[in-house]
Amino acid sequence: MKLDIAKPEDSQALTEFYKSFPLRGLVEMKIDRDGDFFAPYSIQSDRHLTYLLRDEDKLEGMASFVMRDVLLDNKVRPVAFGRDLRISSNRRAILEWSQHFLPVMDEVFKTFGCEYLFSVLSMSEVQALNAFVRPRTMKRPLPHYYLFRRFNMASVHGRLPWASNPLPHLRIRRGNSSNVDALIYYISQKSRQKDLATVWDTYSFYEKLERWKGLKLEDFLIAFDRNENIVGCAAPWSSGGLQDFIPMQYSLRAHNFRQFLKFGKMLGWTRTLTKPYSRLKIEASLNFKYMNFLLADNGDIFESLLWKAFDEAQENEFLVYNQTRSEYIYRRPPNWISAKMPFGVYLLMRPDQEPPSFLHPANEKAVEMEPFFSL
Numbered sequence: 001m002k003l004d005i006a007k008p009e010d011s012q013a014l015t016e017f018y019k020s021f022p023l024r025g026l027v028e029m030k031i032d033r034d035g036d037f038f039a040p041y042s043i044q045s046d047r048h049l050t051y052l053l054r055d056e057d058k059l060e061g062m063a064s065f066v067m068r069d070v071l072l073d074n075k076v077r078p079v080a081f082g083r084d085l086r087i088s089s090n091r092r093a094i095l096e097w098s099q100h101f102l103p104v105m106d107e108v109f110k111t112f113g114c115e116y117l118f119s120v121l122s123m124s125e126v127q128a129l130n131a132f133v134r135p136r137t138m139k140r141p142l143p144h145y146y147l148f149r150r151f152n153m154a155s156v157h158g159r160l161p162w163a164s165n166p167l168p169h170l171r172i173r174r175g176n177s178s179n180v181d182a183l184i185y186y187i188s189q190k191s192r193q194k195d196l197a198t199v200w201d202t203y204s205f206y207e208k209l210e211r212w213k214g215l216k217l218e219d220f221l222i223a224f225d226r227n228e229n230i231v232g233c234a235a236p237w238s239s240g241g242l243q244d245f246i247p248m249q250y251s252l253r254a255h256n257f258r259q260f261l262k263f264g265k266m267l268g269w270t271r272t273l274t275k276p277y278s279r280l281k282i283e284a285s286l287n288f289k290y291m292n293f294l295l296a297d298n299g300d301i302f303e304s305l306l307w308k309a310f311d312e313a314q315e316n317e318f319l320v321y322n323q324t325r326s327e328y329i330y331r332r333p334p335n336w337i338s339a340k341m342p343f344g345v346y347l348l349m350r351p352d353q354e355p356p357s358f359l360h361p362a363n364e365k366a367v368e369m370e371p372f373f374s375l
Helices: 008-019 039-044 091-112 126-133 180-191 202-211 252-266 299-312
Strands: 002-005 027-032 048-055 058-072 075-087 117-122 144-159 171-174 221-224 230-237 244-250 288-296 318-324 336-349
Touching (some): 002 091, 008 048, 008 058, 008 075, 039 058, 039 202, 048 091, 058 091, 075 091, 091 117, 144 252, 171 299, 180 202, 180 230, 221 299, 230 299, 252 336, 299 318
Parallel strands (some): 075 117, 288 318
Antiparallel strands (some): 002 048, 027 244, 048 058, 058 075, 144 318, 144 336, 230 288
């Protein structure tokens, strides 16, 4: 087998290979990047590599690495993020990749000039956790996984009839040229309280916004207090066409939740989930909006932003956002109908490396992890 670096002309083959690996969990989903396989990486950074493991002309495995400048341990550092590791069930391919993993890490560090590699794993994917986080033998040349932070991906599907907006008179306006400087200052100050944050000054904000396809300054919802100070913001955005999630099959628990949402929609409470492929034999994607740049001074402001974003979304769309477990103000409001999926942010290190100081339990900072980059 041969390990190569992917080229733009490999996009279609990668899309088909990637789509053949469903995400396991309460909902079995396929991920479709029919337009451009590399488009989600381009939103994060211009610097990314995808490695292909081929057996002659047949694709047997892939892994991608994206380099980003982030705030980590109160310093701006270049770090790599491992994404989309997919290896076929071919035993030879699995053994080949295990031998390549550490050399690839070293090559990524050398190419990008960074020393840390992070990855996000779903805590519900038991097979992946057993294979990587809890290796059964130390003879395999695999990196060590250190849990850095846990977070929940929350999905908001509706409101109970007695729910009320906690701050109905809160001033929420769109982003524009007159308030952008105040918005950048607010995001920068809030970001300094997090690890892996990607905005710390004006330049980093505009750079991030410019590469985010389909997201404009006018999409920002900005909350102001009575003194015209910013107290919260969010940027709802849909990834339709870039990365679609196609439900293939619902577990019994997820099926019961979907049926409840159907019943709630008749009463005007909820929005329904897409029917699975197993029912219709048609690949239809889930319809949701990511709540990016989600920041608030307290839980009531956060919930008011949810109200605004939910009311402005399409009738078949629900909201998705991430909440680090230490960020209590972003917990799912009790009067909303919602669900959550647990994830972990892991630091990958060579077996002979010493864990860095920011892994110490005394570091309780939340992490920034935009929901679009979690899956």
